[in-house]
Amino acid sequence: MRDVAALAGVSLKTVSRVINREPGVSTALVSKVQRAADQLDYRPDFTASNLRRADRRTSTVGLMVEDVANEFSAAVHAGVEEAARGRNMAVLTASIAEDPVRERDVVRAFTSRRVDGLVVVPSGVDQNALWNERNIGVPWVFVDRAPRGVAADCVLTNNREGAREGVRHLLDAGHRDIAFLGGSLRLDTAQERYEGYLDALSGAGLAVHQEWVHRNLHNADAATDVIRRLLATGERPTAIFAAQNLLAMGVFRALREADLHHQIALVGYDDFALADMLDPAITVVAQDPRAIGVRAAELLFERIADDDAAEGPASADREPRVHVVPSYLIVRESSLIRP
Amino acid sequence: MRDVAALAGVSLKTVSRVINREPGVSTALVSKVQRAADQLDYRPDFTASNLRRADRRTSTVGLMVEDVANEFSAAVHAGVEEAARGRNMAVLTASIAEDPVRERDVVRAFTSRRVDGLVVVPSGVDQNALWNERNIGVPWVFVDRAPRGVAADCVLTNNREGAREGVRHLLDAGHRDIAFLGGSLRLDTAQERYEGYLDALSGAGLAVHQEWVHRNLHNADAATDVIRRLLATGERPTAIFAAQNLLAMGVFRALREADLHHQIALVGYDDFALADMLDPAITVVAQDPRAIGVRAAELLFERIADDDAAEGPASADREPRVHVVPSYLIVRESSLIRP
DNA sequence: TTGAAAGCGCTAACAA
DNA sequence: TTGTTAGCGCTTTCAA
Numbered sequence: 091m092r093d094v095a096a097l098a099g100v101s102l103k104t105v106s107r108v109i110n111r112e113p114g115v116s117t118a119l120v121s122k123v124q125r126a127a128d129q130l131d132y133r134p135d136f137t138a139s140n141l142r143r144a145d146r147r148t149s150t151v152g153l154m155v156e157d158v159a160n161e162f163s164a165a166v167h168a169g170v171e172e173a174a175r176g177r178n179m180a181v182l183t184a185s186i187a188e189d190p191v192r193e194r195d196v197v198r199a200f201t202s203r204r205v206d207g208l209v210v211v212p213s214g215v216d217q218n219a220l221w222n223e224r225n226i227g228v229p230w231v232f233v234d235r236a237p238r239g240v241a242a243d244c245v246l247t248n249n250r251e252g253a254r255e256g257v258r259h260l261l262d263a264g265h266r267d268i269a270f271l272g273g274s275l276r277l278d279t280a281q282e283r284y285e286g287y288l289d290a291l292s293g294a295g296l297a298v299h300q301e302w303v304h305r306n307l308h309n310a311d312a313a314t315d316v317i318r319r320l321l322a323t324g325e326r327p328t329a330i331f332a333a334q335n336l337l338a339m340g341v342f343r344a345l346r347e348a349d350l351h352h353q354i355a356l357v358g359y360d361d362f363a364l365a366d367m368l369d370p371a372i373t374v375v376a377q378d379p380r381a382i383g384v385r386a387a388e389l390l391f392e393r394i395a396d397d398d399a400a401e402g403p404a405s406a407d408r409e410p411r412v413h414v415v416p417s418y419l420i421v422r423e424s425s426l427i428r429p
Numbered sequence: 430m431r432d433v434a435a436l437a438g439v440s441l442k443t444v445s446r447v448i449n450r451e452p453g454v455s456t457a458l459v460s461k462v463q464r465a466a467d468q469l470d471y472r473p474d475f476t477a478s479n480l481r482r483a484d485r486r487t488s489t490v491g492l493m494v495e496d497v498a499n500e501f502s503a504a505v506h507a508g509v510e511e512a513a514r515g516r517n518m519a520v521l522t523a524s525i526a527e528d529p530v531r532e533r534d535v536v537r538a539f540t541s542r543r544v545d546g547l548v549v550v551p552s553g554v555d556q557n558a559l560w561n562e563r564n565i566g567v568p569w570v571f572v573d574r575a576p577r578g579v580a581a582d583c584v585l586t587n588n589r590e591g592a593r594e595g596v597r598h599l600l601d602a603g604h605r606d607i608a609f610l611g612g613s614l615r616l617d618t619a620q621e622r623y624e625g626y627l628d629a630l631s632g633a634g635l636a637v638h639q640e641w642v643h644r645n646l647h648n649a650d651a652a653t654d655v656i657r658r659l660l661a662t663g664e665r666p667t668a669i670f671a672a673q674n675l676l677a678m679g680v681f682r683a684l685r686e687a688d689l690h691h692q693i694a695l696v697g698y699d700d701f702a703l704a705d706m707l708d709p710a711i712t713v714v715a716q717d718p719r720a721i722g723v724r725a726a727e728l729l730f731e732r733i734a735d736d737d738a739a740e741g742p743a744s745a746d747r748e749p750r751v752h753v754v755p756s757y758l759i760v761r762e763s764s765l766i767r768p
Numbered sequence: 769t770t771g772a773a774a775g776c777g778c779t780a781a782c783a784a
Numbered sequence: 785t786t787g788t789t790a791g792c793g794c795t796t797t798c799a800a
Contacts, residue, residue, distance in 0.1 A: 102778080102788090104787075139777075141779090168524065183522050199517070227472055363702060363703070367678070367703075430793060441772090442795080476793085
């Protein structure tokens with residue numbers, strides 16, 4: 091910038107004004123500075139600018155998800171990005187797997203780079219001790235699940251109602267023997283979906299058949315194994331509710347192997363690509379992860395703006411806002427199989 | 430940091446040394462400083478550090494893909510992230526769609542934040558004029574396709590050979606009437622895969638049946654439409670080669686609609702989730718996008734290190750390196766359908 | 769082993 | 785409308 095000023099024969103501050111499109115510079119100087127900048131291939135240094143500016147905003151937010159390659163995470167990411175783009179915000183991303191060490195490292199990496207805020211799908215692995223600490227130093231918004239005991243902005247779906255609706259749909263089709271496969275017990279989402287399952291069963295006056303309840307499954311293979319074993323026993327359910335997309339895929343794999351995919355009904359939670367192209371097409375309780383991402387980012391931007399207005403790091407004091415993006419049933423073929 | 434120094438009763442520089450784990454500080458002072466930092470909830474400001482440091486590295490790289498929600502892009506992203514993690518590099522990501530304006534904006538957004546390098550899946554839309562400009566100012570590596578006329582580091586797959594193998598596989602099964610569906614003509618990858626198709630046909634002494642060649646398709650729906658129309662005419666191919674994953678999905682949809690998915694053979698390029706769970710399971714020429722991402726990031730880090738060693742922005746002068754991550758055929762069921 | 773002073777690239781505050 | 789000066793949080797350089 092100094093070089094540009096020298097070449098254009100103006101002061102540093104004038105170049106700064108031109109670069110930042112501040113008003114009150116004569117057109118003659120504007121074009122002179124622009125020519126000089128062009129000639130020198132000048133690229134403004136946003137990090138230096140940020141250091142000096144009063145707001146200290148980096149116009150960068152951090153996104154922490156389980157795995158960027160996972161369909162759900164990627165859709166949330168796309169939503170966050172969409173919302174960020176309109177505000178010229180850049181997005182730092184990181185996958186934290188189910189690893190509390192990585193979760194902590196990423197927070198450090200992001201805060202030391204002075205992100206303006208964090209959108210987090212917490213791993214839940216360390217009981218979220220990280221998020222209960224006094225202060226991370228930046229505003230943040232949780233997605234999909236809130237850490238236990240933390241009152242913070244979050245964007246959730248109505249897991250319990252969603253699961254209830256999915257199971258009720260199977261009950262309506264005449265099923266009475268419905269197995270449940272659920273995700274990690276560390277996650278509230280898994281718990282809530284299980285409660286939805288219980289709600290639906292008890293609503294129909296049915297008892298829970300414990301042999302058909304398998305919780306704490308962490309991936310598709312685990313679901314496949316469970317169903318394989320289930321099918322090997324005498325007493326088979328007539329329908330299966332798989333409370334997460336990877337689990338539904340795993341179940342489908344096992345059913346297809348056993349050539350029972352046209353005999354046993356299936357409803358999944360979370361939609362997934364090609365669910366409608368399988369045979370039978372899979373009925374799911376669908377979330378809208380992209381909308382969730384957009385909403386989370388908007389909530390974060392509001393929070394950041396609030397902090398600006400309040401002129402202090404008082405983020406934690408303000409009322410936490412919870413936004414629910416509802417799930418909805420998509421009926422395809424797999425749930426229309428009769429008992 | 431000043432506050433920490435004051436509280437610990439030492440100089441700024443001593444705090445700096447402790448924070449950066451520089452040797453030569455007495456253990457007494459180290460622990461005193463650490464206590465003070467803890468007490469004040471001190472978080473180092475990496476951006477300020479970067480501003481003053483000699484190397485001016487931000488330990489941040491930028492990743493530009495078509496769409497983070499797309500399966501291929503997301504896998505590349507996961508690979509880049511994996512390679513970055515080991516080096517404590519953060520990753521800024523952005524989707525550029527097929528939009529040259531966004532591509533340019535993102536480059537500006539990333540360079541003004543002083544990323545150390547860029548991993549780019551170029552959109553190809555503006556003939557890559559952007560990348561032919563004198564100098565972006567940072568090292569970069571291209572993935573999947575290199576902009577025309579630009580000699581730069583890139584990580585590619587052997588599209589032509591891959592496509593040839595896929596088509597030859599159909600020929601081996603006895604097919605003679607093989608349709609081709611290809612992606613955007615702006616992309617070299619699409620051209621190369623088409624050439625592989627031509628290679629295979631001419632290798633078998635077959636002429637190209639122009640009505641069965643449909644190039645420049647940009648999404649799954651376009652492929653579905655093409656196949657619908659193709660099936661409505663009298664002369665049907667007995668097999669289809671779809672040169673991109675979305676196109677293969679679109680083709681499958683059309684075949685399934687017409688209930689011809691067990692009559693007409695199909696081979697896709699790029700693997701996709703659940704391809705093996707469709708009925709019939711789809712045979713594909715698979716890339717390894719995650720490995721591609723890892724390799725691209727490694728190439729970038731080497732390039733950055735080279736620049737460091739050379740102590741100048743001489744990146745453009747060094748020999749471009751091209752790394753090929755080969756594609757390989759995964760035979761499932763859809764290609765075993767006989768003519 | 770420790771510290772003082774200068775300055776990275778930029779903008780805030782003020783002055784002309 | 786334009787410029788001057790100081791300083792953001794940190795590291796470099798050099799001196800003690």
